[in-house]
Amino acid sequence: MNATPTTLDREENVEAFNLVDPVLLKELRVQMLKFAVLQLSDQQLAEDAVQDALVGALKNAASFNRKAALKTWVFAILKNKIVDILRKRIRLKETTGFSTDGEGEEGQNSLFDKKGFWQKEERPGAWAQPMEAVKKDHFWLVFDTCLNELPASQARVFMMREFIELDSTEICESLDMTTSNLHVLLYRSRLRLRDCLEKHWFIKGDRS
Amino acid sequence: MNCEQATRLLSDGQERELSFKEKAALKIHVLMCSGCSNFAQQMHVLRDFAQLYTQGGRDDDKK
Numbered sequence: 001m002n003a004t005p006t007t008l009d010r011e012e013n014v015e016a017f018n019l020v021d022p023v024l025l026k027e028l029r030v031q032m033l034k035f036a037v038l039q040l041s042d043q044q045l046a047e048d049a050v051q052d053a054l055v056g057a058l059k060n061a062a063s064f065n066r067k068a069a070l071k072t073w074v075f076a077i078l079k080n081k082i083v084d085i086l087r088k089r090i091r092l093k094e095t096t097g098f099s100t101d102g103e104g105e106e107g108q109n110s111l112f113d114k115k116g117f118w119q120k121e122e123r124p125g126a127w128a129q130p131m132e133a134v135k136k137d138h139f140w141l142v143f144d145t146c147l148n149e150l151p152a153s154q155a156r157v158f159m160m161r162e163f164i165e166l167d168s169t170e171i172c173e174s175l176d177m178t179t180s181n182l183h184v185l186l187y188r189s190r191l192r193l194r195d196c197l198e199k200h201w202f203i204k205g206d207r208s
Numbered sequence: 209m210n211c212e213q214a215t216r217l218l219s220d221g222q223e224r225e226l227s228f229k230e231k232a233a234l235k236i237h238v239l240m241c242s243g244c245s246n247f248a249q250q251m252h253v254l255r256d257f258a259q260l261y262t263q264g265g266r267d268d269d270k271k
């Protein structure tokens with residue numbers, strides 16, 4: 001249908017691109033792509049969505065003096081694109097059945113003892129000032145690393161639920177999954193993510 | 209109720225309304241268990257983190 005190639009105003013874009021650190025841009029693109037591929041499980045669709053989001057954001061690049069601001073902005077655009085694609089997919093019932101077989105169960109079991117109580121060294125500590133952490137760029141690197149360490153099926157549902165803010169019904173329809181499966185995956189993803197954040201950011205010394 | 213069951217309910221509580229019975233059992237466990245009490249708070253913190261990750265820096269600008 002829309003066969004017209006979306007050749008954007010080159011001149012303008014080149015100028016905008018120059019305002020953004022190329023290394024940062026490359027990193028950002030990798031992060032976005034990873035995020036989009038996970039959500040859409042389609043490389044081509046994901047690349048298109050990322051490209052659109054970046055171009056859209058860079059048009060206004062001049063107004064981003066902080067890289068954190070640029071990042072949140074492009075992710076917000078990307079998120080909207082992914083939601084559109086996923087919703088469309090749900091409507092078309094083009095489900096892409098993902099398997100969730102036993103992924104990542106081992107990790108969970110080591111957190112609790114045989115009776116289901118916290119292993120001593122795994123017991124969650126108090127997080128000191130989490131809302132101060134979010135102001136630091138390094139925190140978000142840790143956060144990304146922790147997300148990347150989740151098994152793919154867990155990361156996918158966590159992002160759909162918490163980043164894209166789809167509700168349970170939408171996620172279940174889109175992934176062709178039962179509610180109880182979804183809740184198990186979300187539970188495991190939260191267990192792991194909080195464990196990783198605690199170990200790599202909220203230092204154990206903080207528990208008292 | 210053990211910690212595994214408590215944390216599962218704390219996660220599910222982000223997805224659905226817990227029953228009165230579930231809430232009561234959970235409350236008793238969390239009162240006695242510092243690990244699960246911290247976990248409970250962190251469920252909300254995780255959600256805040258996720259929102260900040262994608263939404264135009266609610267807390268991003270200096271006051």
Ligand SMILES: [Zn+2]
Nearest residue numbers: 211214241244
């Ligand atoms: Zn407990």
